[in-house]
Amino acid sequence: MSFRQQLASQLPYLRRYARALTGSQSLGDAAVRETLEALLEAPEEWDEKAPAKTELFKTFHRIWNSEMIAPLESRGRSGVIAQFPVKRRQSLLLATVEGFTFADVGVILGMSQDDVRQHVQAARSAIEDALSARVLIIEDESIIALHIKQIVESLGHETIAIVRTRAEAVAKARDERPELILADISLADGSSGIDAVKDILSEQTVPVIFITAFPERLLTGERPEPTYLITKPFEPETVIATIGQALLMHRDVDMSSKAA
Template sequence: MTQVDLSSEVGAALPYLRRYARALTGSQSSGDNYAAATLEAVLADRSVVSDASSPKVGLFAMFHGIWVTTGAPVEEEDAGPRAIAQKHLQRLTTNSREALLLHTIEEFNLGEVAEIMQIGSDEAENLVTIARQEMADGISGRVLIIEDEAIIAMDLESIVADLGHRVTGVARTRDGAVKLGTSDAPDLILADIQLADNSSGVDAVRDLLAELGHRPVIFITAFPERLLTGERPEPAFLISKPYSEDQVRSAISQAMFFSSTETLKV
C-alpha cells in the first residue's frame, strides 16, 4: 500500500474513530481530542497502521494504545451525569466496554477486536459477553422512540422492552415527538433523522432537549457519514441503517450509562 493509499484509508476510517471515541468518553470534545492525538501518533509512526491487518484496524489500535495509557478517563465534573458515569466506570471489568463497542457498533470481528486491543480472540469474546451483562445490570428507564417506519418502530420497541426499559411512546413526526416527550419525559430518546412529514428528527430532539434538559440521545440514519463531518456538533451515539439488534442494544446500554449526551444542534 502506497503512502497515498494509506492516507486515504485512514481518512475514510477517521469519522468512525471519532464516533467510537466520543461513545467511550460521553463527550464530543473529549472524544475528538483523543482522535486528534491518535492522528498525531500515526504521523509520528505509521508502522502501527501500515503493519496491521487493515489500516482501519491499525488506526483503532493506535487509539487504543493512547486510551489505555491515559487511564481511559471520562470527563469529570464536580457533580452531574459524567461524575456519575465515572463512578459507574470504576465498577466495570477493564476493557469490557471497549470490546463491546468495537464489536457491535464499529462492527469489527472478534479477531480484529483482539488485534486492536492486543489480546487473544477468546478474551475478546469473553469481554464482549461481560460488558453486555454489566452495562445492563441495574440500569432501566423510559425510552421515547421517534421513528416513522412502523416495522422498524416495532422492532425498536421490542429491543427496548427486552432490555428492561419502558417505551413512553412512538412518534412519527416532529410535533408528535414533542407532544409525547413533554407529556411523559423519557430518560433516553431514540430518533430517526427523516420523519413521516419530512420534518427532522434532529429538530424534534432539539425541541425536546430545550424543554427537558440534557438526556441521552441515539440517532439512527442510513447516511452516518453526513453527520460525522466534524463541521458542527455531532451525536455521541449514532447507529447506521440497516442496523443489527446487537448495535441497538449496545448503543442503548451506552447511552443509559451516560445519563447526559452531547447531541446535534442546528
C-alpha cells in the first residue's frame, strides 16, 4: 500500500477523534487538514515501519496547534471542567474510542504507559461522578436500545425515553428537553436519525452522539457531519468516553456563554 493510500485509509478515524476532542466538526477537520498538508509536504517524516494509524495520530499530535483549540484547563474553570485536562481527554478518547492500547497511546502522546492508564482511569471516574444528564435514545433495534440504556444508566444518567421514528423523536425532545441525545442513523419507519436530529436542533441546543455501522460515510469532511460518532458494534467503554466528552464540551460552552 502506498503512502497516500495508508493516509486515506486512516483519515476517517482521525476526523472522528479530532471532532470529539474539539467538540466541533469544523475545528476538528481543520486540524486534520493541517496534519495532512504537513505530511504531504514532508512524507520522509512518515515512519513506514510503524502501524499507519499510530503514525498518523502521532503526527497529528506532533504538529497540532494547541492555540487553535484551547485546552479546557487554560480557561480558568473549576469543578468537573478542571478534572478533564487535555492529556486526560486525549488518553481516554484514544484508548476507548479509537481502540489504541495504553502502550500505543503513550507513543502517540509521548507519555509513559502508566501515565496513560492513570489518565484514563481518572477520566472515567470523573465522568461517573459529575456528568449526569437526561438522555433521549433514538434507536429502532430493541436489543441495542436496551444495551445503550443500560450503559447510560450505569453512569448515573436518566433515560427519558427510547423512540423508534423521526416523528416520535421530535415530539419527545420537544416535550422533555433532553440534555443529551444518542441517535441511530436508520430508523424503524425508513426515516433518518440525522433528519430527526436536525429537526430537534432547530428548536433547542443539545449535544448529539450518532451511532452507525458505517462511520466512514459520515467522516468524509466534505459536508456538515456529526461531531460525535460511535461505530456499531460498540464497546461500553466507547459509549462512556464519548458521552463524557460530549457533555463536557457542551457544558463548557454553556459556562462560557453565561460568563460572557
